[in-house]
Amino acid sequence: xxxxxxxxxxxxxxxxxxxxxxxxxxxxxxxxxxxxxxxxxxxxxxxxxxxxxxxxxxxxxxxxxxxxxxxxxxxxxxxxxxxxxxxxxxxxxxxxxxxxxxxxxxxxxxxxxxxxxxxxxxxxxxxxxxxxxxxxxxxxxxxxxxxxxxxxxxxxxx
Numbered sequence: 218x219x220x221x222x223x224x225x226x227x228x229x230x231x232x233x234x235x236x237x238x239x240x241x242x243x244x245x246x247x248x249x250x251x252x253x254x255x256x257x258x259x260x261x262x263x264x265x266x267x268x269x270x271x272x273x274x275x276x277x278x279x280x281x282x283x284x285x286x287x288x289x290x291x292x293x294x295x296x297x298x299x300x301x302x303x304x305x306x307x308x309x310x311x312x313x314x315x316x317x318x319x320x321x322x323x324x325x326x327x328x329x330x331x332x333x334x335x336x337x338x339x340x341x342x343x344x345x346x347x348x349x350x351x352x353x354x355x356x357x358x359x360x361x362x363x364x365x366x367x368x369x370x371x372x373x374x375x
Contacts, residue, residue: 268324280311288359
């Protein structure tokens with residue numbers, strides 16, 4: 218009898234402990250009760266959104282267009298080449314840089330079916346929606362290099 222009471226008590230303690238350490242459910246940007254949206258976003262074909270940030274000259278005047286892909290613990294604000302280069306140099310060379318939150322980061326919607334190919338297609342769709350033209354440069358930092366590899370493999374014509 219004492220063993221049954223001890224077992225029930227232990228299970229109760231474990232259940233309460235689990236509830237105490239369980240993280241809260243994720244809050245999607247722009248949803249009721251979720252964080253507000255502060256960045257411009259594009260809507261992809263599958264209904265997801267990608268948040269982005271632009272640097273340098275206006276894209277219509279740019280000689281060189283670069284899509285920057287951030288690493289694991291970063292977001293669209295951590296664009297190394299745009300934040301560490303004097304802005305006058307970007308303007309002098311006619312460089313336009315766009316950085317975006319990869320799916321599931323920052324204010325971009327998560328992609329439950331994410332793969333290297335789907336991220337490359339997201340980059341291509343971002344370029345199309347922003348009207349960057351048929352050719353652009355892709356640069357990745359840290360884990361963003363994986364996405365660059367995907368772009369080389371799946372959209373080499375761009």
